[in-house]
Amino acid sequence: MAELKKEDLLKAYRTMREIRDFEERVHKEFATGKIPGFVHLYAGEEAVATGVCSHLTDDDRITSTHRGHGHCIAKGVDIIGMMAEIFGKKTGSCCGKGGSMHIADLEKGMLGANGIVGAGGPLGCGAALAAKFKGKGGVAVVFFGDGASNQGTILESMNLANIWNLPVIFLAENNGYAESTGVKYNVPTPNIADRAAGFNMPGVTVDGNDFFAVYEAAGEAIKRAREGGGPTLLECKTNRFYGHFEGDAMTYKAPGEVKRQREECDCLKIFAAKATAAGLVTAAELEAIDKEVAALIDEAVEKALAAPNPTEADLLTDVYVSY
């Protein structure tokens, strides 16, 4: 905690609050039928994306998942454009062509949310390979879930990254579930990070609801990667507060499970308690951020609703660079 300056802490809190409010608002808007398609919310997991991306610049790359809104916001993708994208509007980050599952901003080093589970592993290795050739200390972070940890692409990528000594961090977001199936059914080791031993790389498991734990562990792994020390498998144990996708009744969760998690494991509450107790920030400062973020999300939804749809002229463009 000590190395974090007040402004860093307030920035981290703002990011987490932006993600939370964004997701809760998308949840509400989805229920009204205004948002089309499949939507997977990141609420509950904010400390992971934020703790990791706090160490990254626009020149560092991340690959994301179907649950990508949090990664986007933490990597600095414009919230107004994201919301418009989710509503399928022309002003969206991807002109309404991608939607929730495919938000990307290459300028920000965000290589895209992804509809294919495990697809980010190889892409992240490629980003790290490119960074290695450029020689400026850039790194890549591959976000993937406990379910994705069983995908061949992820395991092959861990091997590749190690034999090529790539500056990549494999960031396992273990929220306990792959859709409706518990991690205990799908993963034979107590921790996903245990698999690191098989690839001869460091494997670390931390409390993903604790921003400070994530921040510290990610900082070490990223520093090592920047200095040529190769990949790390970092597992963050966390919770998702909503269904696998919007519309999922979550009957596979124990009664009261989410309620308890919201009370006891809410990363925003944990952050606020720790940071104020240490005297690093005040409750008033956090409340001020809450207000600003709420206004920003309102603005994003208003703009998204008012924005035009893409038109027939957009249908056939963007397939190739040249025709």
Added chain:
Amino acid sequence: MSRKISFKDAINEALSQEMERDGSVIVMGLDNAGGRGTEGQLDAWGGVLGVTKGLYGKYGDRVIDTPISESSYIGAAVGAAACGMRPVVEMMFSDFFGVCFDQMMNQAAKFRYMFGGKAVTPVTMRTCYGGGFRAAAQHSQVLYSVFAHIPGLKVVVPSTPYDAKGLLTQCIRDNDPVIFMEHKVLYAMKGEVPEESYTIPFGKANVVREGKDATIVAIGWMVHKALQAAQSLSKAGVECEVIDPRTVSPLDFDTIIKSVEKTGRLVIVDESNPRCSMASDISSVVAQNAFKALKGPIQMVTAPHTPSPFSGALEDLYLPSPAKIEAAVKATM
């Protein structure tokens, strides 16, 4: 025959009846029961869209939930099929075949030929496909023409609850690897389905509507759009024959060619991208075999040569529609 059930329930019933009938039938896929390894309910999902719901309660461990490892679990179904089981393995969305194509294309499809006719691989790969859900570029594709391209795979594309049950039962009893493609928009559609089990043979098209002026061949969801167009054209005095091939590999060219010889006009409605599609395939076979019967140019109504857009405003333009089909029929005149 008056009982009406949904396309989804027809599939579930076929699975259940075949599991009951034959102990070597097993069901595998992501969350096909659901809730395993949790403190909540078991059989929580029955697959992402609930198609296999309830099978776990009836058949227990013969419903196998899989990790997200398509190469290994689809491949394991292929291997088990080669060793005496009859797996029905689910690929949640057909787009994900990209992850495990080798096990289908180089393994399942080729065993019989490579091994000189000695192998039998009775695996059924169920998958949902298609547009209309605003599910964007990686969850909306129509890939049956990719699969139909590969010798050794059979590819089944039902358009009604009745066909879904009969064709799936045939898939499970068939001794070759079959891909069974379920359009996600059709799951809720209801239709008459007999309670007892029955099969529909592969390679036999269904003439859904008879007509003398033009032939429309349509696949899956598109059959319903073609029927709408045919009804509307009928008011203008144009009678279309609508043919549903039901299986795209094998494909019943005879029925299509006979119809074109009668009508002299052909429109093919295929939701997939146009290049190397079923539409271009059927078009070429008809041009080769019934050229003299044609009174006008063959027309294809397909998606454009682009990935599926997310925005509803774009997806509506992207998909074939009754209006586009009507225009295509007029263009053959």
